[in-house]
Amino acid sequence: MTYKIIGDSCLDLTEELKKDPKFQMVPLTLQVGAAQVVDDETFDQKAFIRMVKECPECPKTACPSPEIFKEAYEAADAEAVFVITLSSHLSGSYNSAALAKQLYEEEMKEKGITSSKKIEVLDSESASAGQLEQALYIRDLCEQGLNFEEVVEKLRKFRDEMHTYFVLESLDTLRKNGRLSGLQAFFATALNIKPVMGADHGVIIKLDQARGINKGLQRMCDIAIKEAGDTTGKRAVVCHVNNPERGEYVKQELAKRASFKEIVVTNAAGVATVYANDGGIVLAIG
Numbered sequence: 001m002t003y004k005i006i007g008d009s010c011l012d013l014t015e016e017l018k019k020d021p022k023f024q025m026v027p028l029t030l031q032v033g034a035a036q037v038v039d040d041e042t043f044d045q046k047a048f049i050r051m052v053k054e055c056p057e058c059p060k061t062a063c064p065s066p067e068i069f070k071e072a073y074e075a076a077d078a079e080a081v082f083v084i085t086l087s088s089h090l091s092g093s094y095n096s097a098a099l100a101k102q103l104y105e106e107e108m109k110e111k112g113i114t115s116s117k118k119i120e121v122l123d124s125e126s127a128s129a130g131q132l133e134q135a136l137y138i139r140d141l142c143e144q145g146l147n148f149e150e151v152v153e154k155l156r157k158f159r160d161e162m163h164t165y166f167v168l169e170s171l172d173t174l175r176k177n178g179r180l181s182g183l184q185a186f187f188a189t190a191l192n193i194k195p196v197m198g199a200d201h202g203v204i205i206k207l208d209q210a211r212g213i214n215k216g217l218q219r220m221c222d223i224a225i226k227e228a229g230d231t232t233g234k235r236a237v238v239c240h241v242n243n244p245e246r247g248e249y250v251k252q253e254l255a256k257r258a259s260f261k262e263i264v265v266t267n268a269a270g271v272a273t274v275y276a277n278d279g280g281i282v283l284a285i286g
Contacts, residue, residue: 003142004078008064008093009039010086010271011131012239014264023135026072028086028093029062030270039270045242048270049278059274063093069100073119080148082138082155083121084131086271087202094123118148122155125202128272129239129284130164132264136235137286162286163227164199165207167216169243169279196220214249217281221253228285231258239282241268250281 007013009027017023018041027040030048033055037048052059063086073081083101085094098121108115124131137158141151194216196208207223210216228234236254240247247265254263268276276282 001080001142001145001147002078003080003082003138004076005082005084005135005138006069006072006076007084007131007135008086008091008097008271009043009269010091010093010127011084011135012128012266012269012272013132013135014266022139024072024076025269026064026068026097028064028091028271030274031060031062033057037270043270045268045270045273048273049242052274053278061091061271061274063091063096066096066100066103069097070104073100073104073117076117079116079118080142080151081117081119082135082151083119084124084134084138085121086127086131087125087199088123089125089202089204090127090275091271094121097121120148120152120155122159123202125159126162126164126199126284127275128268128282129237129266130162130199130282132239132266133162133235133237133284133286134159136237136264158286162284163224164282164284165220165224166197166276166280166282167194167213167220168197168277169194169213169241170277196223198223213246213279217246217250218253220281220283221250221257224283224285225254225257228258231260231285233261234285235262235264236260237264237266237284239266239268239272239276241273241276241278241280243279243281246279246281250283254283 006024009025030037032051083097088094101119198207210219238250251263
């Protein structure tokens with residue numbers, strides 16, 4: 001079965017995967033004040049981070065239109081198309097991709113074309129490292145020769161059992177979007193408190209906190225390993241925002257605690273840079 005894996009731009013592909021024609025990202029648009037930035041291959045992370053720091057308003061994201069997703073489905077030269085979107089609790093990307101599938105199928109029917117192309121649109125109920133974790137799992141299953149229906153069934157179960165975690169270096173975005181009061185953010189920053197967050201079916205929850213970024217990351221790894229159980233056949237994906245050394249640090253902390261079949265480290269594109277902020281870390285284990 002030939003296949004294509006399409007994600008919105010929170011998929012956070014590694015540099016190697018960006019060159020793989022089986023993977024494609026459909027960009028969201030990022031808004032900082034009056035400026036609009038397309039989250040595609042032209043995205044300049046360092047310049048964007050400077051822009052966000054200088055702007056008093058919270059950065060916003062706008063999901064791709066159904067038409068853009070539909071064009072990606074039409075162009076996909078594959079029998080099976082798997083679409084992985086950012087959690088529907090964080091973005092309208094899933095709804096847009098699902099509507100695009102409906103429009104594509106209706107258009108094919110109207111034209112009297114019997115398409116052999118099968119499309120699955122999945123709400124990752126995660127983001128960033130979690131989306132990449134799911135995309136790599138799809139690749140594994142397709143390379144093993146499973147058919148479309150088998151991949152979809154296993155993928156949904158995998159999604160439901162996967163865990164996503166993150167630790168933020170900066171609470172600036174949470175303060176700007178009202179998730180934290182200015183006073184709370186001030187005390188957390190002054191005391192160097194780093195919250196350890198997780199995702200419960202796509203909804204962000206606080207799991208713990210620690211003094212200092214390294215202790216926060218260690219605590220995240222402790223929680224992740226405990227919840228993962230036997231990791232021997234599992235993959236961990238670590239996404240960092242503009243801090244490769246921190247990404248490698250988390251990789252080493254995980255390797256100290258457990259044995260994985262693979263630990264992938266990637267850099268965030270624009271959407272994860274908005275949500276996790278400069279220096280943030282997102283971890284997924286499936």
